[in-house]
Amino acid sequence: MCFGNHIYTNKNILLVTQHRKEKAIGPLFENELGAKITVSQTIDTDQFGTFTKIKKRKKSQRITAKNKAKLGIKKYNYDIALASEGSFFKHPLTGLAWNVELVCLIDRKRKIEIYGIYESADTNADSGYIFDQAGLEKFIEKSGFPSHHIIMRPDHSKYKKNIHYVNREELLLPSFEYCLNQSRKKRVFIETDMRAHANPTRMKNIQKATEKLIEKIHCQCPQCHMIGYSLIEKVKGLQCGSCGQASELILKYIYKCQHCGYVEEKIYPEGRYAPMMYCYHCNP
Ligand SMILES: [Zn+2]
Ligand SMILES: [Zn+2]
Known part of the structure; x- marks a missing residue:
């Protein structure tokens, strides 16, 4: 199936994201399918769960992505919507940090849902405790900061106040000192920021998942010619x-x-x- 006569050419597709995922997803849909992507500005996608444990994700990765897209369809009355959801964990065999990115397309009129999935060891996902400036520097070095942002907070990973999202060199030390001063245990919990706009490596993996999704969109059923045959x-x-x-x-x-x-x-x-x-x- 080639670009130019695809069913999504000139179709308006809603992308539900708060974290600039249009940078990874938008150009592929526009260049390969000729679709028009609109980004939802007002849906709070953090309600479905956050990486910082402020809001726990209750459903599976797949269901969460699907629910985000469905909410977009309902709220903005679109026929077609896209959403994505990532997960990070230690790979059961290698023990290395592992990233699974999933991008989903929901087409209300055609009653289909299509998922593109990409898995990779290419991630900076990391977290731990630091106690002094040397520990901070060591963590920063392997995190890819400042192109990749980091997050610090006092004491432990579930501390819900005083969370510092650090995206610039000059904020690094003041944030660390503030969190250390607030800490009862005199330690700071530090982690890599995994939100797409704060993490170019993750953004690249979302782009790869989008490529997988587009491959499936191109694939048609031999019998009825519906897209997403997979x-x-x-x-x-x-x-x-x-x-x-x-x-x-x-x-x-x-x-x-x-x-x-x-x-x-x-x-x-x-x-x-x-x-x-x-x-x-x-x-x-
Ligand atoms: Zn045998
Ligand atoms: Zn069919």
């Missing part, structure tokens, strides 16, 4: 090349259309047989 499941159980039993490798991909329900299976998408090392029987 992989919904990877089924394990590829036959072992040695003993013939089912292994933990992928046997087939399942694609499904949200609109007409058409289902397609692509068998052996990653090869015909599994090497012995992936077999429960040959390599228990």
